[in-house]
Amino acid sequence: MNTALISRRRFAQLLSVGTAAAVVRPVISFASSPFEAAASTVIRLSANENAYGPSPMALKAMTDDFNLACRYPDEQNDVLIEKLARINGVNRDQILLGDGSSEILKLCAETFTDKERGKLVAADPTFEAILNNASVNGVEVVRIPLTRTFVHDLPKMMAAASGGLIYVCNPNNPTASITPKTELREFIGKTPRETTILVDEAYYHYADSPDYESMIPLVKDHPNLIVSRTFSKIYGMAGLRCGYCVAQKDTIKRIRPHQMWDSVNIMALAAASASLNDPDQVPNGRRLNNEVKAFVTSELEKMGCQSIPSQANFFMFDCKRPVVPLIQALKGRNVYVGRLFPALPNYMRVTVGRKSEMETFLSAFRQSIA
Numbered sequence: 241m242n243t244a245l246i247s248r249r250r251f252a253q254l255l256s257v258g259t260a261a262a263v264v265r266p267v268i269s270f271a272s273s274p275f276e277a278a279a280s281t282v283i284r285l286s287a288n289e290n291a292y293g294p295s296p297m298a299l300k301a302m303t304d305d306f307n308l309a310c311r312y313p314d315e316q317n318d319v320l321i322e323k324l325a326r327i328n329g330v331n332r333d334q335i336l337l338g339d340g341s342s343e344i345l346k347l348c349a350e351t352f353t354d355k356e357r358g359k360l361v362a363a364d365p366t367f368e369a370i371l372n373n374a375s376v377n378g379v380e381v382v383r384i385p386l387t388r389t390f391v392h393d394l395p396k397m398m399a400a401a402s403g404g405l406i407y408v409c410n411p412n413n414p415t416a417s418i419t420p421k422t423e424l425r426e427f428i429g430k431t432p433r434e435t436t437i438l439v440d441e442a443y444y445h446y447a448d449s450p451d452y453e454s455m456i457p458l459v460k461d462h463p464n465l466i467v468s469r470t471f472s473k474i475y476g477m478a479g480l481r482c483g484y485c486v487a488q489k490d491t492i493k494r495i496r497p498h499q500m501w502d503s504v505n506i507m508a509l510a511a512a513s514a515s516l517n518d519p520d521q522v523p524n525g526r527r528l529n530n531e532v533k534a535f536v537t538s539e540l541e542k543m544g545c546q547s548i549p550s551q552a553n554f555f556m557f558d559c560k561r562p563v564v565p566l567i568q569a570l571k572g573r574n575v576y577v578g579r580l581f582p583a584l585p586n587y588m589r590v591t592v593g594r595k596s597e598m599e600t601f602l603s604a605f606r607q608s609i610a
């Protein structure tokens with residue numbers, strides 16, 4: 241008996257539940273999964289995931305490629321790189337795929353920072369993964385506070401760097417704020433070539449401010465610029481793990497030897513390629529996110545809690561009291577929100593989930609502050 245076939249059929253049956261109702265973007269329900277059962281009791285607004293799930297086209301691509309799980313992912317790797325190169329207007333040798341963009345961040349820390357030569361300069365607060373990647377290798381990490389409007393303080397960051405790496409997260413996690421395109425362009429133009437700049441655009445697709453722009457077009461003129469992206473956010477593939485970066489060919493060549501071979505799995509590659517063919521995934525994701533974000537932030541405002549203007553699928557608001565007891569109180573009500581960011585001890589980071597999830601969050605929050 242062909243067990244692979246049976247598994248595949250079972251997988252397809254499970255997926256058809258999601259695909260048939262895909263027009264309304266259902267919660268993908270693998271009812272037989274113990275993980276799903278556990279997850280259904282919790283409102284998870286803690287990791288900036290996409291509550292609407294992957295594209296139906298990504299789900300279909302995975303079922304179609306299920307029997308290829310026995311192969312190394314060479315062709316799928318090439319196909320995705322080809323598509324990403326075309327979409328971003330660069331050559332194939334300017335793209336490096338990663339096991340999530342987390343792998344890209346780690347590779348950049350390993351390639352461009354070093355105990356003797358180069359420290360890591362980053363904002364405070366920002367997404368800490370790369371700070372941990374650098375400091376575990378004994379690299380000095382310099383944190384430069386965001387400005388009062390939650391923008392990267394680029395002049396101070398440049399002044400603090402000498403060689404090494406500057407990490408600019410735009411939109412920034414946890415504040416969901418952006419650093420304006422004109423400031424960022426000028427900064428990239430002025431930074432000496434010995435210092436590498438990594439612009440993390442994990443939340444690129446959610447940003448719609450006229451002051452926001454991707455820095456990918458600047459790569460052609462700047463060998464010291466790397467821009468990272470992910471399939472974990474608007475493409476809803478956080479559990480599959482796929483990200484990438486764009487840089488000049490020689491910069492990619494410097495990074496690649498630090499990477500594990502075949503680090504992106506075949507299902508993630510199939511899903512990522514198919515997602516790029518779905519014309520609805522990005523606009524629908526943006527629209528739903530904006531609608532629900534406007535709802536929840538205005539409800540919080542009615543309670544006197546101001547949010548930092550958000551350009552992402554999460555937001556941060558001022559609780560006007562220490563956030564840690566509130567995080568715990570919400571957890572006790574099965575609502576998980578973002579962790580403490582020590583630079584902003586009175587601010588809570590909340591992922592924008594579905595409207596019903598945000599209603600549950602609001603009700604639990606009201607109870608927690610009562």
Ligand SMILES: Cc1ncc(COP(=O)(O)O)c(C=O)c1O
Nearest residue numbers: 340341342367413442470472483
């Ligand atoms: C700013 C930022 N960069 C990178 C990542 C890592 O994402 P992934 O490894 O899933 O691509 C995250 C995850 O939340 C993030 O917030």
